[in-house]
Amino acid sequence: MIDLTALTIKQAHEGLKDKKFTSVDLTKAYLANIRKSDKDLNAFLSVDEDFALRQAEQADKKIAKGDFGMLMGIPCAIKDAIMVEGQKCTAASKILENYIAPYDATVIKKLQEAGVVILGKTNLDEFAMGGSGENSAFGPTKNPHDKTRIAGGSSSGSGACVAANEACFALGSDTGGSIRMPASNCGVVGLKPTYGAVSRYGLIAFASSLDQIGPITKNVEDAEIVFKAICGKDPMDATSSDYKFDNSGAKLKGLKIGVPKEYFVKGIDPKVEKIVKGAIKKAEDAGAKIIEISLPSVEFALACYYIVAPCEASANLARFDGIKYGLSEPGKDLLDVYLKSKGHGFGEEVKRRIMIGTYALSSGYYDAYYKKAQEVRQFIKQDFARAFEKVDLIFCPVSPVPAVKLGEKTEDPLSMYLMDIYTVSVNMAGLPAISIPAGKIGDLPVGLQIIGNHFQENKILAIAEQMEKA
Amino acid sequence: MISKEEVEHIAKLARLELTEKEVGKMQKDLTSILDYFNLLKNVPDVKVASVKTSKTSEWMRGDQEKPRISGVAEKLIAGAPDKKDGYIKVKTIL
Numbered sequence: 001m002i003d004l005t006a007l008t009i010k011q012a013h014e015g016l017k018d019k020k021f022t023s024v025d026l027t028k029a030y031l032a033n034i035r036k037s038d039k040d041l042n043a044f045l046s047v048d049e050d051f052a053l054r055q056a057e058q059a060d061k062k063i064a065k066g067d068f069g070m071l072m073g074i075p076c077a078i079k080d081a082i083m084v085e086g087q088k089c090t091a092a093s094k095i096l097e098n099y100i101a102p103y104d105a106t107v108i109k110k111l112q113e114a115g116v117v118i119l120g121k122t123n124l125d126e127f128a129m130g131g132s133g134e135n136s137a138f139g140p141t142k143n144p145h146d147k148t149r150i151a152g153g154s155s156s157g158s159g160a161c162v163a164a165n166e167a168c169f170a171l172g173s174d175t176g177g178s179i180r181m182p183a184s185n186c187g188v189v190g191l192k193p194t195y196g197a198v199s200r201y202g203l204i205a206f207a208s209s210l211d212q213i214g215p216i217t218k219n220v221e222d223a224e225i226v227f228k229a230i231c232g233k234d235p236m237d238a239t240s241s242d243y244k245f246d247n248s249g250a251k252l253k254g255l256k257i258g259v260p261k262e263y264f265v266k267g268i269d270p271k272v273e274k275i276v277k278g279a280i281k282k283a284e285d286a287g288a289k290i291i292e293i294s295l296p297s298v299e300f301a302l303a304c305y306y307i308v309a310p311c312e313a314s315a316n317l318a319r320f321d322g323i324k325y326g327l328s329e330p331g332k333d334l335l336d337v338y339l340k341s342k343g344h345g346f347g348e349e350v351k352r353r354i355m356i357g358t359y360a361l362s363s364g365y366y367d368a369y370y371k372k373a374q375e376v377r378q379f380i381k382q383d384f385a386r387a388f389e390k391v392d393l394i395f396c397p398v399s400p401v402p403a404v405k406l407g408e409k410t411e412d413p414l415s416m417y418l419m420d421i422y423t424v425s426v427n428m429a430g431l432p433a434i435s436i437p438a439g440k441i442g443d444l445p446v447g448l449q450i451i452g453n454h455f456q457e458n459k460i461l462a463i464a465e466q467m468e469k470a
Numbered sequence: 471m472i473s474k475e476e477v478e479h480i481a482k483l484a485r486l487e488l489t490e491k492e493v494g495k496m497q498k499d500l501t502s503i504l505d506y507f508n509l510l511k512n513v514p515d516v517k518v519a520s521v522k523t524s525k526t527s528e529w530m531r532g533d534q535e536k537p538r539i540s541g542v543a544e545k546l547i548a549g550a551p552d553k554k555d556g557y558i559k560v561k562t563i564l
Contacts, residue, residue: 324550325550333563340487359480369510382516
């Protein structure tokens with residue numbers, strides 16, 4: 001008997017088509033895996049078996065009629081910051097512990113129209129704030145390759161569940177690396193789409209000028225299947241764009257690959273550097289032209305990000321006031337309700353970011369922090385625009401280190417932020433980027449990051465697939 | 471080092487109640503993070519060419535009333551901690 005949970009989307013689709021198994025079989029196999037291994041991993045915050053099986057039965061009816069799409073009957077998992085109507089949506093926060101989503105996110109509507117089976121909602125850093133998955137109010141997600149280590153965040157459960165065969169694919173969201181980091185740490189594929197490529201309607205907002213939803217999958221082909229299903233214009237998200245995905249026909253042979261020299265300086269683990277450089281060498285051997293480029297703004301990108309994102313978060317999270325949603329603490333007057341509900345409902349990292357954002361936006365500091373950061377953001381955008389005049393794609397690491405030990409960096413928030421050094425620029429510039437497995441240090445996977453110009457997911461995916469096979 | 475009073479002032483602006491212990495930790499963390507932000511003082515004075523953004527018309531919709539999706543308002547109100555007769559209850563403010 002084949003292991004149904006090891007199949008990719010494409011393989012599972014073929015099996016369904018050939019009537020080797022049903023969507024209910026697939027769903028039951030995944031639910032069994034979750035029951036068996038998730039107590040340990042903590043990738044899921046909620047699993048609704050009845051809901052999953054109902055969706056699978058519906059899919060099987062459609063499959064019986066023949067002619068069905070690639071995602072019909074495929075079991076998936078959804079980051080618990082994305083709303084699925086009638087299911088809990090906690091953002092891994094105590095403040096939303098019992099919150100039931102009143103409507104479906106646009107990406108969920110699209111996936112459901114395609115016939116997927118939603119198994120459950122996955123763990124994350126509270127409100128997607130973190131790079132390790134440890135900021136969840138419901139305990140950290142563990143790395144399936146080494147349970148003493150982080151899965152990477154913030155889409156920690158989405159990365160871990162795909163790596164551990166607890167779901168065929170998952171959705172995550174990426175504000176500063178939150179899809180690419182867990183993908184890199186867990187040895188799976190994670191695509192952060194161009195800003196505007198995928199609707200965010202129904203995603204609990206963290207930093208609205210940066211947030212994007214994207215797929216985490218077992219291979220590149222699957223990432224393309226899911227991305228095609230969720231991209232496109234949505235009247236409910238004004239920043240979403242019309243998107244037409246054409247096959248790019250991009251080939252490694254003759255491709256101009258930019259390698260930013262600023263990404264290989266002190267701070268990177270030499271073993272990570274060796275793996276990423278090895279991947280670049282492979283591309284060169286396949287006929288790509290490697291061009292050293294310079295992105296002088298990189299040095300400032302992290303500081304810029306950790307001003308812009310908390311500023312936006314401090315505004316976005318003001319809505320969790322104990323009145324409209326979730327947790328409400330009794331108080332003597334309205335202000336007291338606000339203070340107590342937020343004070344008790346938010347975790348340490350969320351409070352820290354609200355404080356940074358409020359500080360940087362407060363009178364007397366606005367120019368020095370927020371305004372300055374906006375200027376630097378233009379500098380970052382210009383850097384990438386210039387780079388893409390010379391090269392087709394950029395190859396670089398995802399993270400300077402492989403998955404760290406649980407608890408290793410939680411006491412020092414700045415050291416945790418520094419792990420995002422290679423991912424945040426992409427969000428500041430609104431670019432698409434993918435993390436694909438490039439090698440391992442012992443048991444620990446290391447990802448290669450491929451960055452493309454705006455709306456060039458097609459080029460990234462085509463080349464990533466060739467790298468996967470190289 | 472950012473002062474205790476400053477942390478308390480920002481927390482009040484942010485409507486966050488912090489314990490004594492949290493204020494102390496916040497002082498330490500914010501100081502190291504804000505120190506790191508000083509890096510931005512070294513940003514070279516670069517002339518940034520205006521970056522092309524998408525047309526405003528793509529971002530705007532016509533000023534037309536859209537049909538209400540039935541049942542959503544009720545579900546939104548159901549999610550509020552305190553409600554009465556289909557309304558969200560708020561403490562007296564006057």
